Amino acid sequence: MNSFLSRRTLLKLFTVTGILGILGYSRVVKPQPTIHQWDTLTLPRKLNKPKKVVVIGGGLAGLASAYELSNRGFEVTLLEKSPQLGGKIASWDIQVGEDSFKMEHGFHGFFPQYYNLKSIVNEIKIKDNFQSLDYYSVVFKDNKYAPENFRPSHSSFPWNIVDLAISSRNSLHWGINLANPAHWRVFHAITSFKIPNSYDNLDAISVSDWAKKGIPQGLFDLYFLPFAKSSLNAPDVLSTGELMQFFHFYFFGNPEGLAFNGTVDDMGTSLVNPIANNITKNGGKIITEANISKINYGGDRIISIEYYEGENVSNVPFWVDVNPLLKDSHYDYYGAGDQLFAVVKNTDKAFSLSCTHQGCIVNKQEDGKFLCPCHGAMYDQDGKVVNPPAKRNLNTYKVIAVEDNRVKLVADNANIVSKPKKIEGDYFVMATDVNGLKHLFNLIEGEGENFAHIKTQVASLALADPFAVGRFWLDKDFDWQHSNFASLSGYKLTDSITLYHRIQREYKAWAQKTGGSVVELHAYCYKEKEFPTQESILATFVQELYEIVPELADANILHQQLVNQKNFSGYPPNSFKMRPETETHIKNLMFAGDWVKMPFPCGLMERAISTGLMSANAILHQEGLQRRDLLSVNPSGLLTI
Template identity: 65%
Template structure:
């Protein structure tokens, strides 16, 4: 059985591997892998026939979720003549790329969920950007750095320049640029290292998942993986999946690396937005959807989905921030809970059980969404902006203006509780939508919640697949405004490795217009720090997150110790998609057994390599294409990188 084992125990190179390795040079020449003949993107899905582009009769679609997946799906269908209604639970459109206004002093700024890089192999996202003619909303970040903690590693910083070369030239360029190439730890006489190379350069769907989806990255690399290669590249980029390596499937990591490196013909370059993501990307897509006469409804709370005879027949929702009577389940938080206090939820969605054990109080600050901390005197204090609430959650001191919400406990068990609002402030009658097609394009908590609202006969096996979807460890973003600038010789977005919390640093006053102008006016700086998939037991509260972020920032940039922190913002969520071992086979696909219901999101099983924002957009376009196909219309061309590694050719 030719299968890569976790411990790499094989004692000799198989004949098949040897022949593949010996043929790499010739193969590279034959397929045109050179600096002078760059491979082109692969076409995943394209109709061979010339089919109609526009509908010739009225058809309607309800898309639930206005993140990138839902936006991409709604955009494509809106341009084809469908009547689209896009529903979003939040007040801010865009999901994980949403923006919102924050204020300090006399000024206001656009805050977002963190810096996002746009890579040249984001073909499907770029195609929408080209459609909308908004390429000028983006700027090149020129180069990319990885900086290592001197207390943890002895590596020099890694610098990635745009080579615009495909594999293997991008790896050759990397070795040329790297001051650490002699520390990669690669031993060509070591059979284990050849097997690592085979796994990396031989990626294939579903083969790589069949072989390696059952093992976490940290377990896979324990035996026979070049240590320097892991420290320098695999660990920082594995965390960029927003999953911790000890809970990330090795199959998913290989897909990630294939998409960004080994199958990528575009080279190591990326752009950022000139303004916030809402202004630069979300708003233009929403405008294009509305321009066709479609509806985009924010603050939409769905409370019922009806399924009859194998199709969705209707959906009910209430609009506005009115608290409705829809119950929801939330898991107990064993890290925060103790003998006296019981907490539910995590990150920016935490609930504290009251003394009577019949209600909970939401600890989400009503100002900007940080999680408040219970004080010794029973009051609740926001660690971000200082809002103070009394023991019942009533505002004692601003900037918050609304009280903390309270929820009744309808039922509970040892692991979770079902909550419902204690004081609904609206008796609004739910609105009913009836459509030809429905697309659920939410995050993982969203699809789990909505699936519980479906009334009708549902395949229990598919329901189990939905329930098994995982959520990654929490993600945190801290943004600091300082009264002075500092010297920085690395990229404006830099990966950081070897610290307890910080995984990246972004200099917003070098990238986005509003912060560039603010820095010119004040002489200050705006710095953003990311923590990908941190461990909750190590940082159980947002106060611990903020304090650690600030402490480690001063280690990275000692000059800022003398600066004054003018303002700080924290974004802390636990809703990113998880890709744990043994999750690939049960991951839902775009189509479902409900004939007019389709799924989209970065948690959907994808038939070709993709990652992060491109994965979300591609899933939305796949859902749109399924609907177009059912209506006999031309599907949108979907592109990807080379779908397989060189060793599979």
């Protein structure tokens, strides 16, 4: 027998020893965020000559872009179609009896690995606007599994798995069989995430189809299904590659654990307004209710944009073709997509079906009213506002000519202006949601291979299934043994519950004054065919509220708010390759939004903030300025080769 070890054996020994050393080190030392160092040289941080940037979209992505650029000396104009800034985290006023509250699009949690969002929070000194919610529960209907509780951690993979197995009352139900090769393939996929490799291997298959290939049933029920839906995409239309990214960011590559923060007040007060105030303090201009009517493009650049402000609309007549797909006894429909109009039969009266809140197309309900599926605004049969967040009625028009299968319309509003306002810019950032982005590209008359490629990318972007929020004011409080925000599994509609009267100050004060409670239920990605109307959604929420909290069975609902959104980005199979990146082939156009292809793992609000900062970095780089360092969890899984 040879007494000397072979070179291969030595290499194996060193590799195993190295891995064991890393594992041991990661058990006692908390891993630090990965820094994406953009510039190795020290470059100037601020402009020394005037440059104008137009940011379109006032959600988190647009706010982050405008924030960074205004801090660096750019003359920034931020345009937002809605009356409120914030996009999916906007807030607006509602009245409940004699009390006023801020309503939102639903509760949002801030996880500790939201490094780039937290850096802005620290810079503008608003840490006190956030509070720890201590831990995070997942609760299962009919006690199919014991509740899972996730807490802060100081260990990364694999020690967080070890800690979970020790603390979980369900670990014996995980269903892992180490003799099953399919289970090893699942283990390898979730522990070896890497961009773009994981997408190359798994982007073509949906989570539902991938689950059929051998995920242990207990693991799927306990973790994969609840967390997949919390990405706001249903498992049957969610790319497995995207799920791996989501899991890596929130768990396998995350050394922070799943405890999280909430805002002490509404999101607008706690986060949106402070960022906006910083932008204006640095000389930035913010214009809300800005309806863009034209984007002027020439050569390889965007030259300017034109827009109407507030209720002002163009007085230029236009033709619209009949829509053959929509039939109704009361209206004829013309146009399509985001330019859809209803003409009252046998009259010259017409109105736009674009919601005046953020431009989503409203849908006719069984009672004849029109509901905005994005944020829950309601209009009557004549297009007049019934429920917020919209403040203005639908825009009205007159039919002035009829020809074959089309009509000519002209605005019938009191505030008609002949000319839009125009803004020129050195750079433009499009930071809208998917629907808004598609609308903007419909306004550009461009040509050439590069422009055609970008337009194809934009057209390929998908929307997720709708998201619904029901918030209920009740005349009774109740005991609750789980976290004040908890995921729920096994219900027909409801995916989470939030106890607002134990989180935000104005709701706490109301509960203390009245002895009541304020509870919010979320449906992350419901199927429209199962819940086609507002009434069906609300009725199911109420039914499931009593199932989730039986103590409320004899409580009276004093007030209720329902918000629907169908504007979250979709990540379906085979979508990764076509997803646009921050920088485009139009030299002075940047993209920002959670639909942007990312070079590092991130999710939800952190993804939006990161893309906004990336768009700012792209502009800074073109101007020869120092780019901002961006942070993330470890970009690759431990077992990545």
